[in-house]
Amino acid sequence: MALQDLRSTALEAVHESLGATFTDFAGWRMPVRYDSDLAEHKAVRASAGLFDLSHMGEIHLRGPQAGEALDHALAGKLSAMSVGRAKYSLLLTEDGGVIDDVITYRVAEDHFLVVANASNAEVDAAELLARAQGFDVEVLDASAETSLIAVQGPVSEQILHDTLLAEGSGVEGLTAADLTEMKNYRFAECTYRGESMLIARTGYTGEDGFELYVPDQHAAPLWEQLTVAGGDRLTPCGLACRDTLRLEAGMPLYGNELGRDMYPAQSGMGRVVALASKGDFVGRAGVEAADLTDRPVLVGLVAEGRRAARADAQVRDADGREVGAISSGALSPTLGHPIAMAFVCTSVAEVGTELVADVRGKDLPVRVVPMPFYRRG
The missing domain is CATH 2.40.30.110 (Aminomethyltransferase beta-barrel domains)
Incomplete structure (x- = not known):
């Protein structure tokens, strides 16, 4: 597929203005680098990097049985998670292979957000919808209208503070303590330009960092505000350095370290499968029956x-x-x-x-x- 035929994020014009080199990633035209892979990698380790991750999928589950539906659909026990927390989990095949690895956020007692890898977003949404049948829950794939911007690196908290808490930032409902006291795999909700924004202390680089979910129409203004407030502390980063960062941090990449033909235990992910803490779920029988002797x-x-x-x-x-x-x-x-x-x-x-x-x-x-x-x- 030619690059001009690929899907684009709401930040494409921004990337072009920054001189990005683009690549085809899971059917999306994504910035692979702006300047140098090495310089961008080192910026994240030493200061902070700014990433467009809007190719990821965002799937909402709302309803009285949203937690139970996810307990059935995923390998982790999501119903036990408190509001304001996030959890890494796996979406398994019936045979116990890995369809995708996902992060789930509990937004409210009856509302969860599942974030999927770009290459699996549509498959994950269809699987979650199918697995929700029989539960009192609504499944909504909001990927097409949601942007995801990540700020990763040791000064990311200060940059978010300087951006989001500044006068005239357009942010309401967020305090300094919401950022400074936010632990890893926690998140806060606020509004940006009158619409919901979710700020999570999560990432895929091995550094401290945050991921910000906003409606597509607000992605470019948010990117610009972060860029201005971040100054020379913040470097735009492409997918190439994200890959070397996650590799150094020992984080698996779907299609490389995870896949339908691999059991979680082979990839060191056996601990993610909640065999002891919950009942039946899709993939449980496959995992339990797996013979790993020659794997x-x-x-x-x-x-x-x-x-x-x-x-x-x-x-x-x-x-x-x-x-x-x-x-x-x-x-x-x-x-x-x-x-x-x-x-x-x-x-x-x-x-x-x-x-x-x-x-x-x-x-x-x-x-x-x-x-x-x-x-x-």
């Missing part, structure tokens, strides 16, 4: 030098036998050496095991290490 598991790998193994590269043991494949890999901008995630046989998954990755036909010695590779100070 590869996800590990972290590090190497020396500057050559990095990329996705799908073969991984071999010391005797030259193929034992797995890289799922994501890059030269870490923060750490200065190659890092990767890989699915390997359980016999070589122990921390400290020495393996070899193929890099364009050349052997790269790698070592199994714990994840994440980077943890903010």
